[in-house]
Every structure is written in C-alpha cells, then in structure tokens.
Amino acid sequence: MIGIIDYGMGNLKSVSNALTFLGAEHFISDKYDELLKAHKLILPGVGAFKDAIDLIRVKSFDKLLIDAKDKDKPILGICLGMQLMFESSNEFGNHIGLGLLKGKINKFDIDLKIPHMGWNELNIHKEAPLFTGLPEHSYVYFVHSYHLETDEDVVSATTYYGKEIQVAAQQGNIFALQFHPEKSGDIGLMILKNFIEIDN
Amino acid sequence: MLCKRIIPCLDVDKGRVVKGVQFIDLIDAGDPVEVAKAYNKSMADEIVFLDITASSENRETIVDIVKRTAEQIFIPLTVGGGIRTVEDFRKILLAGADKVSINSAAINRPSLIDEASRKFGSQCVVVAIDAKYNNKRKSWDVYSHGGRNNMDLDVIEWAVEVERLGAGEILLTSMDKDGTKSGYDNQLTKLVSESVNIPVIASGGAGTMKHFKDAIIDGKADAVLAASLFHFNEIEIKKLKEYLNSENISVRL
Numbered sequence: 001m002i003g004i005i006d007y008g009m010g011n012l013k014s015v016s017n018a019l020t021f022l023g024a025e026h027f028i029s030d031k032y033d034e035l036l037k038a039h040k041l042i043l044p045g046v047g048a049f050k051d052a053i054d055l056i057r058v059k060s061f062d063k064l065l066i067d068a069k070d071k072d073k074p075i076l077g078i079c080l081g082m083q084l085m086f087e088s089s090n091e092f093g094n095h096i097g098l099g100l101l102k103g104k105i106n107k108f109d110i111d112l113k114i115p116h117m118g119w120n121e122l123n124i125h126k127e128a129p130l131f132t133g134l135p136e137h138s139y140v141y142f143v144h145s146y147h148l149e150t151d152e153d154v155v156s157a158t159t160y161y162g163k164e165i166q167v168a169a170q171q172g173n174i175f176a177l178q179f180h181p182e183k184s185g186d187i188g189l190m191i192l193k194n195f196i197e198i199d200n
Numbered sequence: 201m202l203c204k205r206i207i208p209c210l211d212v213d214k215g216r217v218v219k220g221v222q223f224i225d226l227i228d229a230g231d232p233v234e235v236a237k238a239y240n241k242s243m244a245d246e247i248v249f250l251d252i253t254a255s256s257e258n259r260e261t262i263v264d265i266v267k268r269t270a271e272q273i274f275i276p277l278t279v280g281g282g283i284r285t286v287e288d289f290r291k292i293l294l295a296g297a298d299k300v301s302i303n304s305a306a307i308n309r310p311s312l313i314d315e316a317s318r319k320f321g322s323q324c325v326v327v328a329i330d331a332k333y334n335n336k337r338k339s340w341d342v343y344s345h346g347g348r349n350n351m352d353l354d355v356i357e358w359a360v361e362v363e364r365l366g367a368g369e370i371l372l373t374s375m376d377k378d379g380t381k382s383g384y385d386n387q388l389t390k391l392v393s394e395s396v397n398i399p400v401i402a403s404g405g406a407g408t409m410k411h412f413k414d415a416i417i418d419g420k421a422d423a424v425l426a427a428s429l430f431h432f433n434e435i436e437i438k439k440l441k442e443y444l445n446s447e448n449i450s451v452r453l
Contacts, residue, residue: 011293013294013296017270021272021274046320046321046323112202113397113399114397115323115368117323117369118205118399119245120202139452141276161202182274183274183298185240188274
C-alpha cells in the first residue's frame with residue numbers, strides 16, 4: 001500500500017490518477033497515523049520550499065519520513081517533494097530541508113527562460129531501479145526554477161538545459177525525481193510502475 | 201535540449217468537440233476524452249481544451265471532461281474559456297488540469313493573474329493574448345472577448361505586464377493569421393518572445409509543416425499550437441515531429 005503525503009501543497013490527484021491507472025493500491029492522507037501504515041511513501045508537491053517544509057514540520061511528516069528511511073521503506077519525492085528531501089534550498093532565503101539525501105537546491109544560473117518548463121531528455125547515469133526498461137531516448141516533463149547540486153554519488157540522471165542539470169537521485173530506497181512522472185506520458189508511467197514494483 | 205512542444209487545441213461546447221475531428225478509427229470523434237487519448241497516442245506534448253460553452257449552467261460539463269481525461273492520459277492538460285475567478289481556477293485544477301488559460305478575464309481584472317499565481321503557482325497560469333496588427337501604430341493591439349473588442353493596449357506592454365503579474369506562459373494568437381493557413385505571424389511571435397522570459401506558444405495560421413519550423417526558428421516560439429489542421433488529419437503530429445527533428449529542432453519522439 002502506497003501512501004501519498006498530503007501536506008497541503010500541490011495537486012495530488014494526478015499522482016493518484018496515475019497509480020490508479022497502473023492498478024496500484026494507494027491512498028492520499030494528511031494524517032501521521034494513517035501514513036505510518038503505508039509500505040511506501042510518495043512526497044509530491046508544487047510551490048515554494050519554505051511554505052512546504054514548514055507545513056511538513058507542523059504535521060511531523062519530517063519525523064515520519066526520517067523514520068521511514070531508517071526502516072528502509074521506499075520513498076519517492078516528486079518535483080518540490082524531491083527538493084525537500086535534500087539538505088537545504090536557497091529559494092527566497094536559506095532553508096533547511098529533510099536531509100534524507102545530501103545536496104543543495106539552488107536557483108538556475110543560466111541565460112535561458114526560467115522556469116525550465118517542458119519535455120527534456122533524460123541522461124541516465126546509473127542503473128537506478130526506477131529507470132529499468134526505459135528506451136534510449138526518454139523524455140520527461142519538467143517545471144522548475146531551482147535545481148539540485150550535489151557532489152555525492154547519488155545522481156541517477158541529468159538533463160541538459162544550458163548545462164547538465166542533476167534531475168534524479170537515488171540512494172538505497174530513497175528516490176528523488178525533479179520531473180513529473182505522472183505527467184510524462186508512457187515513460188513516466190514506466191517509472192512509476194518501477195516504483196510500485198520495488199520489493200520491500 | 202528542451203523540446204519544442206506541439207499542442208493540439210480542442211474547442212469544446214457543452215461537452216462535445218466542435219468543428220469536428222476527423223480521426224480515423226475513433227469510436228466517437230465528438231468525445232473530448234477520446235480525442236485527447238488519440239492525440240496522446242500520436243505524441244502530442246500537451247492538450248488544450250477551450251470551453252466555448254456560452255451558458256454558465258453547462259460549465260460543470262468541462263470539469264467532468266477534465267476529470268475523465270486526467271484519469272486516462274498523463275501529459276499536461278490546459279483548460280481555457282470562461283474562467284474568471286480564483287475559485288474557477290481551483291475547480292479546474294482539482295479536476296486534474298495542469299494549467300488554466302485566461303484571456304478577457306485577465307484584461308478586465310489583471311489582479312486575477314497575481315491572485316491565481318500566488319495561490320497555485322505561476323506554472324499553471326497561462327495568459328492567452330489575441331493580437332491584431334494596427335497599421336497606424338505599426339504595432340499590434342490586444343483584443344478581448346474572442347477578438348471583438350480592441351482594448352487599445354499594445355501587445356508588448358501587455359505581455360510584459362502579465363509576466364510581471366505572475367503568468368507562467370503566454371498563448372499568443374495572431375488574429376490576422378488565424379484561419380488563413382498562410383503561416384504563423386513570426387514577427388509578432390518573435391517580438392513577444394524576446395520581450396519576456398516566460399515561454400510563448402504561437403497560435404494562428406499554420407498550414408504546412410514548414411510553418412511550424414518557421415514559428416520556432418524565426419518566431420522564437422517555445423511551443424506551437426494548431427487546431428483544425430490536426431483535427432482533419434491534414435498534418436499528423438508524429439510526422440510533423442519527425443520533420444522538425446530532421447530540421448535539427450529538438451522534439452519529443
């Protein structure tokens with residue numbers, strides 16, 4: 001059973017629709033006790049980093065996620081949810097994240113339109129479980145103005161936007177995706193299916 | 201490389217696709233959900249539903265269509281037509297749309313752009329601009345209400361303003377070119393695209409595959425939209441993308 005964490009930001013329906021389409025049992029909840037029972041967690045989200053992390057702390061979802069990591073429960077962060085998994089972000093000030101993975105979220109520093117919005121090609125760097133079976137040229141859908149920067153060996157994919165941008169990370173059962181798999185057509189559905197099929 | 205997007209636009213009236221869509225092998229060519237599914241298969245990058253329903257009692261129909269579409273296709277979905285308030289935005293977004301397009305409502309009350317982008321994020325606020333060349337001024341005027349009213353507003357001034365207020369994207373229609381099949385207005389598109397730092401979707405005038413290339417290269421469009429050309433299968437999206445790819449334009453294939 002997959003629990004989608006509702007901390008009050010962003011549209012969770014799309015992720016839920018995709019899981020339903022794939023036949024995966026899941027529920028959306030904003031309650032700590034209910035989410036505790038999930039075997040896997042998804043942290044979605046659209047919006048500002050600070051608002052999101054504040055809401056997460058109010059509901060003790062930071063504790064929920066850190067405990068889940070310790071218990072080796074698979075966790076998938078999408079878009080803002082992905083960014084929240086890292087140590088900090090400089091979006092309107094400097095804010096501390098969940099620290100499930102090592103790295104920082106920085107604003108785009110390139111001479112191109114911001115946000116980076118639309119379909120871009122994934123350059124897969126390592127055999128990450130979520131990317132099993134993907135074709136050679138896989139395009140996914142992005143909408144973001146901030147991006148990951150890490151020196152750790154956790155980056156599983158990059159994409160090119162002015163420079164190589166780190167857009168997916170994985171360490172153990174922690175999965176972080178900057179793009180929206182729930183809006184990335186068949187490729188996105190394959191990635192979500194891979195998450196659903198992870199044994200735990 | 202970020203791909204240039206190809207976007208089919210469906211006019212929906214009281215829950216049915218109007219102007220007719222002539223896809224082969226489509227059980228119900230009037231059902232927006234079926235048509236959206238077919239476009240998803242043919243590698244459309246996004247889908248736009250434009251609700252042209254006149255009466256407000258039929259407005260709920262579009263919400264239901266968005267719901268059913270979002271359950272079955274997993275690419276970005278934009279909905280426009282008749283959206284006037286933040287509450288309208290909420291309804292459409294909760295139904296599963298990713299972006300909401302506003303036109304006259306933004307002109308009448310520009311603060312709607314600000315309110316909606318603060319509430320739901322810039323990424324879901326698309327401002328549609330209908331522009332027509334003014335010979336006297338040697339520039340383009342903005343029109344509202346489906347091109348009926350000249351707002352005495354310069355297109356560049358308005359484009360810069362909507363970006364400042366928080367719009368995430370501009371859907372730019374050339375009224376001079378719309379329906380002519382003589383190509384997009386690349387001068388207009390280039391002018392707007394270079395004046396703002398948000399993506400610009402070119403609309404109006406597509407007739408050949410080269411027109412799409414010109415809008416992207418000469419017009420500097422980030423995305424290109426067409427309606428009847430796709431609906432009547434005059435140009436297949438997949439073939440169009442193969443052509444653009446052969447012209448060294450990055451597209452999702």
